[in-house]
Structure formats: structure tokens, C-alpha cells
Amino acid sequence: xxxxxxxxxxxxxxxxxxxxxxxxxxxxxxxxxxxxxxxxxxxxxxxxxxxxxxxxxxxxxxxxxxxxxxxxxxxxxxxxxxxxxxxxxxxxxxxxxxxxxxxxxxxxxxxxxxxxxxxxxxxxxxxxxxxxxxxxxxxxxxxxxxxxxxxxxxxxxxxxxxxxxxxxx
Amino acid sequence: xxxxxxxxxxxxxxxxxxxxxxxxxxxxxxxxxxxxxxxxxxxxxxxxxxxxxxxxxxxxxxxxxxxxxxxxxxxxxxxxxxxxxxxxxxxxxxxxxxxxxxxxxxxxxxxxxxxxxxxxxxxxxxxxxxxxxxxxxxxxxxxxxxxxxxxxxxxxxxxxxxxxxxxxxxxxxxxxxxxxxxxxxxxxxxxxxxxxxxxxxxxxxxxxxxxxxxxxxxxxxxxxxxxxxxxxxxxxxxxxxxxxxxxxxxxxxxxxxxxxxxxxxxxxxxxxxxxxxxxxxxxxxxxxxxxxxxxxxxxxxxxxxxxxxxxxxxxxxxxxxxxxxxxxxxxxxxxxxxxxxxxxxxxxxxxxxxxxxxxxxxxxxxxxxxxxxxxxxxxxxxxxxxxxxxxxxxxxxxxxxxxxxxxxxxxxxxxxxxxxxxxxxxxxxxxxxxxxxxxxxxxxxxxxxxxxxxxxxxxxxxxxxxxxxxxxxxxxxxxxxxxxxxxxxxxxxxxxxxxxxxxxxxxxxxxxxxxxxxxxxxx
Ligand SMILES: Cc1cc2nc3c(=O)[nH]c(=O)nc-3n(C[C@H](O)[C@H](O)[C@H](O)COP(=O)(O)O)c2cc1C
Ligand code: SF4
Ligand code: FES
Ligand code: FES
Numbered sequence: 001x002x003x004x005x006x007x008x009x010x011x012x013x014x015x016x017x018x019x020x021x022x023x024x025x026x027x028x029x030x031x032x033x034x035x036x037x038x039x040x041x042x043x044x045x046x047x048x049x050x051x052x053x054x055x056x057x058x059x060x061x062x063x064x065x066x067x068x069x070x071x072x073x074x075x076x077x078x079x080x081x082x083x084x085x086x087x088x089x090x091x092x093x094x095x096x097x098x099x100x101x102x103x104x105x106x107x108x109x110x111x112x113x114x115x116x117x118x119x120x121x122x123x124x125x126x127x128x129x130x131x132x133x134x135x136x137x138x139x140x141x142x143x144x145x146x147x148x149x150x151x152x153x154x155x156x157x158x159x160x161x162x163x164x165x166x167x168x169x
Numbered sequence: 170x171x172x173x174x175x176x177x178x179x180x181x182x183x184x185x186x187x188x189x190x191x192x193x194x195x196x197x198x199x200x201x202x203x204x205x206x207x208x209x210x211x212x213x214x215x216x217x218x219x220x221x222x223x224x225x226x227x228x229x230x231x232x233x234x235x236x237x238x239x240x241x242x243x244x245x246x247x248x249x250x251x252x253x254x255x256x257x258x259x260x261x262x263x264x265x266x267x268x269x270x271x272x273x274x275x276x277x278x279x280x281x282x283x284x285x286x287x288x289x290x291x292x293x294x295x296x297x298x299x300x301x302x303x304x305x306x307x308x309x310x311x312x313x314x315x316x317x318x319x320x321x322x323x324x325x326x327x328x329x330x331x332x333x334x335x336x337x338x339x340x341x342x343x344x345x346x347x348x349x350x351x352x353x354x355x356x357x358x359x360x361x362x363x364x365x366x367x368x369x370x371x372x373x374x375x376x377x378x379x380x381x382x383x384x385x386x387x388x389x390x391x392x393x394x395x396x397x398x399x400x401x402x403x404x405x406x407x408x409x410x411x412x413x414x415x416x417x418x419x420x421x422x423x424x425x426x427x428x429x430x431x432x433x434x435x436x437x438x439x440x441x442x443x444x445x446x447x448x449x450x451x452x453x454x455x456x457x458x459x460x461x462x463x464x465x466x467x468x469x470x471x472x473x474x475x476x477x478x479x480x481x482x483x484x485x486x487x488x489x490x491x492x493x494x495x496x497x498x499x500x501x502x503x504x505x506x507x508x509x510x511x512x513x514x515x516x517x518x519x520x521x522x523x524x525x526x527x528x529x530x531x532x533x534x535x536x537x538x539x540x541x542x543x544x545x546x547x548x549x550x551x552x553x554x555x556x557x558x559x560x561x562x563x564x565x566x567x568x569x570x571x572x573x574x575x576x577x578x579x580x581x582x583x584x585x586x587x588x589x590x591x592x593x594x595x596x597x598x599x600x601x602x603x604x605x606x607x608x609x610x611x612x613x614x615x616x617x618x619x620x621x622x623x624x625x626x627x628x629x630x631x632x633x634x635x636x637x638x639x640x641x642x643x644x645x646x647x648x649x650x651x652x653x654x655x656x657x658x659x660x661x662x663x664x665x666x667x668x669x670x671x672x673x674x675x676x677x678x679x680x681x682x683x684x685x686x687x688x689x690x691x692x
Contacts, residue, residue: 032474034456035439039398053499065458073458074439078396088399092360093555094591096605100545130442130559132399133363134189136221136516136523145401146588149189149224160543 012049019044020052024059031060034070038077047078075129082125083118085163087111088142089151092127094135103139104128106153110160121162176211177255178230182285184217184370185402186363190240192225198246199227208255216371218285219525220272228267231257237267272522272541277503279526280488281364284371290409292417295374301419303493307382310428315386316342319489320511321497323509328354328445328482329557329586329662330509331575334489342471343386344477349389351380352454352473352480354401355396356438356445359558361589364513364525364691366484369396369403372487373410377420377433379486382493384431392431395450397438407435425491434497440612442559446661447480449615460615461661482587484513505531508574510586516542518555518591528573535569538592549594552688553602553678557586558611560666562673563599564688584666584672599678604632621664624655628671638686645682646676 005054020036023040027033042050057064072078089107093099101111105117106124111119115128134140141156148159181187181196197214201681203210218226223239227249236257238249245262264270278284287294295301309317341349344587353376357365367375380392385393396404411433414420436454438444444453448462448610451473470476486561488510492500501509508530516523521543528537538544538554544549551562562583564571569579578585593602605626614621628651634644659665675682 011423030281030456032454032456035437035453038439039437048566060456069458070456076438076440092609093559093602093605094361094517094589095592096602097591097597129399129440131358131360131362132610133366134186134355135361135363135518135589137186137189137224138518142188147185147189147402168511 013045013050014050016041016045016049017055020055021059024056028101029059031062034060034062034067035074038071038074042077045081050079078125082121085123085144086125086127087160088127088129088132089131090132090134090138090140092131092135094131095138095140100139102143103151103156107156110157124160126168138144176209177566178213178522179210179226179255180213180215180230180235181225182217182452183214183402184224184287184367185400186221186446187217187224187226188402190224191243195225195227195241195246198243200252201290202246206250208250210255211328212286215287216284216289217367217525218267218273218517219281219527220270220522221524223264223523226267227355229254229257230365233257233690234266234268235601235653236262237270239264242529254543256613260661265330269524272524272526275541276527276531277511277529278483278527279500280375280566281368281372281493281501281525282491283375284367287372289371289373289406290413292374292413295372299494300308300490300622301378303490303503304378304382304385304419305425307385308425308429308494312386313342313387313561315382315493318497319386322452322492322500323497323504323507324485324492325508325575326482327488327512327587328447329359329560330575331585334481337469337481338387340467343391344470346477348391348474348476349387350473350476350478351383351387351389351392351486352447352450352478353380353392353394353483353486354445354447354480355394355398355400355452355483355630356442356450357483357587358442358445358558359587359589361517361555361591362558362587363517363587364515365388366403367525368487368513369400370406373407374414375487375490376407376483377410377492378416379489380433381420381424381429382489383481384484385429387477389434389477389599390430392433393454394433394435395438395444395454396435397444398440404435404437405561413434417500423621442609443615443661443663446615446663450480451478458615460540460617461663462558466481485586491525502518503529505529505572508576512585512588514573514588514590516590516592519545519547521594530574531572533572534564534590534596537573537590538569540625542592545594547596549596551592552595552597553593553599553668555591555593555602556589557584558589560584560662561586561589562669563602563677564673565677568677582669582676583667598684599681600632600636600684603630603671603674603682604636606667606674607632610663612683615661618660618664620655620658621660621667623660624651624659625667627651628655635682636686638674641683648675
């Protein structure tokens, strides 16, 4: 896989329209459940393909432009396919007090990506986030919903190596 | 070796902070080691006691009480069994009785009374420790009397703005509408805060009970809890707790045979700080972009889906059950001045003993940071402390004797906010922190109004010039001016309070804005 930033034109996986329909139905086709629908799509596909927006707009009886506007407002949603795992490193104040800047630099060097990018082997997305609610054990990091505290460079390397080996974190 | 007939209870927290330090593998290791030795143990996954530097904090139940060991690594487990920790024997990781650890013992735990003590998803545990006493009393009262109790308790919003909760409830109570809502703000985006998370993960029924009481008080039958997506553990725990409460008829129709109905739903945010602003949150729950709404109309009159809505923080709602249980006076007797009751202070950043300390208002910042927190983790001197999240002020060391009280903090141009306390040592560069505050605003601004959207971008540029040594005096003047515009002209506190960290950094640490220019100043 290439860096996600290079994936300008993405072709949605086959069946994603059908998946979108199923997910909407699971939320009773409620227009207000849009964020939940996006979360579910992203959970299953790793991102929200733009091709599904027309289907969702139809079902929820809202304009495609509006649906698109919602998708782009929230930092959490991806519009392009990314890597297998998403690493979120906290760069908010409490983590800065424990020098998260160094961790951020180290992570970007080590994975040879910048924040917002995907590693060349397609394994990891690297993202900067602002507080993970683990501010007494800074710096904090989250990988696919698993939280880590007191992450220094060595611990970062160990955790990444574990995941690379396919071990459960 | 222990060969007890009945299983010995061992507590290993399931709180996300404990998990972040390996609590799950410690729990597995304890189960495996017990099996190997033929010891019978019952592992309970409790919330966190809040002494986060000791996580994973494992507790063993003994006839004398619960004995604490921490921080426990998987590699310590064999050794712990070997030295008889199942009988509460001494060990280098042993801290004695949990209840006697000064950090814990000297707190005033009202809202967090059960957190860490109980199995968060056991309604039996919950009821054993006074759970649902408040709601039971409330169901026998006139709704307006419930509102009255909350007003008399002196409870003010714990989300940051400190608005009296009872007055908000009264407004919604007085509206006439068949449909009203209770919305719990669990967006907790402030850096340095995690108390909402700890309550939701450690005692979810407390929040559910508080919201149900709010529903009965104002005549709302439906509630939403808006939780940020960075809190997957809290979301799971809440959803499970809601299922359990429904099954036990503590939610749903005719709660415990009463005429009251109340349904609850969890909604997940998607990584937008501004969605913690209450009207932005409403937009988000409605499935829209989180653009801040103009006020009026107040959400209490026209809120979620245009209906009268109570919006409260997790800790505001979580404090309601004990107020109804023990009475308004009991709660009001804690605190000082117009800051009544307790606040869950959160010690974070560069601090040796980080964690949650629930104390009555009036405790000084120094008692919290030096007394409880034991100073910086790095061992270097404290230089700056940010109070109340990313929109709060940085205070210098010499102002740490200020009592934690809403009005006393206003006097020093600072905010108590949600109780977050982030400590920095003397390696901090306050010009960089001021720049970061502006940068954060550019990232998180909802974009609705100009002073915030454009002002913050100009702010970053101006800070870059100051840091880069370009026309410093003139640019400091521009920065000051810009901050005034943002303060006066922003629609919400995102743009309106971003100047607070910036100007406090400039006021208290001017030398950092005049440092010799570094070779690689841009970052
Ligand atoms: C940018 C911004 C972010 C906010 N974030 C939160 C938050 O995460 N949690 C919260 O309870 N209140 C937050 N607030 C305050 C809410 O707007 C509101 O005052 C609060 O939820 C009301 O509940 P309370 O009266 O119980 O405090 C935020 C305000 C602003 C302007
Ligand atoms: S101050 Fe900022 S966040 Fe608030 S309404 Fe204006 S642009 Fe939106
Ligand atoms: S500031 Fe990094 S986890 Fe809260
Ligand atoms: S742009 Fe409106 S106040 Fe300056």
C-alpha cells in the first residue's frame, strides 16, 4: 500500500453501499444518528468512502452536501483508506509537560511518516490528538482503542514491535 | 501457601488509566498464578481509586480491609504470591490498607464515594453502597422540591462555567412541553482532566441515577450522554450499565413501579473539542456539524431538537444522587464562599503523584500539588501550572496559595473550570505554550465567527514573530490587541477564552517572550 496522501482517487470496496444501507437500518434510518453511522462504517472499512454518502443522504433524507459537511467537520473520520492500525499520540498540555514533543518527533522518525500519514508498509496511521484522558500518566498514546500511559521512546518502540509481530497489545 | 476454602477477592481496576499501564495482563497473570498454586481467587475489575501513579493498583480483601499493592507489573505477580499477598502480607509494593493511605484517606469523597470501591457493573454493589437511595427519595417528592434541593445544595456546573444547576433545572421545569431532554456533556476535552471518564468507568450507575433524577425533576423522559470518541472504555461501560439498568427497571417505563419513565442513549463524538460547548454538542447529537448556536434562545427553552433541554456535565449530574440522598444541607456544608460542595481535582502533567483528589472547595492549589501530588515528577522546581484546561490560565509558583474557589480564582484572572491542574517544571517555555494555545484554537475553532477563526491564525503568526525575535515590542502589542478582540468579539468561549492562557503566560512569564532567538526557533 502507498501513503494515504497519495491515494487521491479511492475506489470504495465492493458492497460498501450495501453495508451503508445495513448500518443505517441498524440505526432505524434516523437522520440524527449520522455520527454513529459514520463510526460504524469506519469501524468496518477503516474509513468512510465518499461513494457511500449519496446512499446515506437518500436514506436519511438529507442533502449529500450536508452529509459531506458533517463528515469533514470531525477530525476522527477518515475519507481515505489508511493503514491497519491507527496510532494516536497526545500532544496536549499535560503530555507536553512530560515532553510529548520528543515522543512525537521520535514516532515520526521511527515510522518515517508525518502526522496524518500512513506508513509505507500500510501498517500504521499516525495521528496527533489532543488529550486522551490519561493526563496523570503522560505522555499518552492510543492504538486502535487501546490506551497506553507513560510512553517514552523505548516503550513506544516496544509497543510498536509487539503489534508488528502480531501479538495482542 | 494459602488454601482458603472461599475464594479471596482480588481487585484489579478496569479503568482506562490502569489498563494503559497493563492492568489486563496483570489480571490474567494473577488468575494464572492462582490456578498454578491451587489458590482460589475471585478477580473483581473495579474502577480506579484515583492514585494513578500506583496503577495498576491491586487490592486484596482481608478481614482487616483491602490491602493495596502497586504499581504491579506482570513480572511482580509470582513474587507477590510467594510472599503471601493473598493474606495481605508485606511486600515492597505493599501500601497497607487502601483506606489508610493518606492521599486517599484525607479526601472528601462525595461524588466519587463508590469509584474504585465497587464493581462498576454490579447494581447489587451499587445499591449496597447507597446507590438509588437518592432516586427513591426523589420519586416520592414533588418535582419542584427536587429542583429546590439542588438549588439549595449550592451545586454549580462542573463543566467549566459554574452556573447554578438548580436555576437551570428550574427554567426547564417551568417550560410547558410534552417533550424535554436531559443531555449529559461527557465530551471532557480539557487537557489535564479525566474525572468524568473515571466516574463513567468506575460508577456508571451514579451518572444514570443523576440523570434520571434530573428527568423526573424537570419532566423529561429521554436523556442522551454525549461521550467523546477518545473514551471507548467509558462508552462500553455506559452502554452495558444502561442495559443492566433497563433490565432491572431502574430505567425504562414505570421505573420501580412509579409513574415515571426515563430512557437513555449514548452518543459518541468524533474528535472535535468544540463539541464540548453545549450548543455545538446539541448540533452534534442531532447529527450535524458542531457549529456553535447563537443564544438566545437558551437550550433550556429551545435545546435538543428544539425542545427544552437540561445540559449538564457528568460531575454535576453525578453529584445529584448524594444531594437527594443526604440532603441539600449536607452537600452545602462542604466548601467555601459561593463554591459549595466538593470538586474532583485532577493532578496531571509533570507531577509525582498524579491522580484524582476530591476535596471541598477552599483547599489551596499548593496543598493539592505539593501535599497530594508531592511536586514534580522530574524533581525540578515547579514553574507554571495551568488550571481549568486549555482555555485556562497559567499561574506562577507564587500564586499557588490561592484557594480553589471560583471567585478567588477570578480575582487572579484564572479559572477553576473542570478542576484540571497541569504542572510544568522549569524547563517549560511559556512563549511556546502561548503559541500552542493559539494553534489549538486554529485546529478546534468551529469557524462560525471571525475573531476566533481568523484571530487564532493571526495569533500563531504573531507568536512566531515574537519567538523569532522580529519586532518583539510591536508584536507583543499586536498580540495583546488581538487577544482583546478575541475576548470581546467571539461567539463562544473557545475564541473568547483562548486569550486567557496566552495573556497569563505573557503577564507572569514575560521573560520567555524575550529570550535570545534559538537557531531552530520554528516548531
Ligand atoms: C470550547 C468549549 C468546550 C467545552 N467543553 C466542555 C466539556 O468537555 N464538558 C463540559 O461539561 N462542558 C464543556 N464546556 C462547557 C459547556 O458549554 C457547558 O457550560 C456545560 O456543559 C454545562 O454543564 P454544567 O452547567 O453542568 O457545567 C465547554 C465550553 C466551551 C466553550
Ligand atoms: S468562538 Fe470559535 S468556536 Fe466559538 S463560535 Fe466562534 S468560531 Fe466557533
Ligand atoms: S493531555 Fe495528554 S492525555 Fe490528557
Ligand atoms: S472580525 Fe469581528 S470583531 Fe474583529
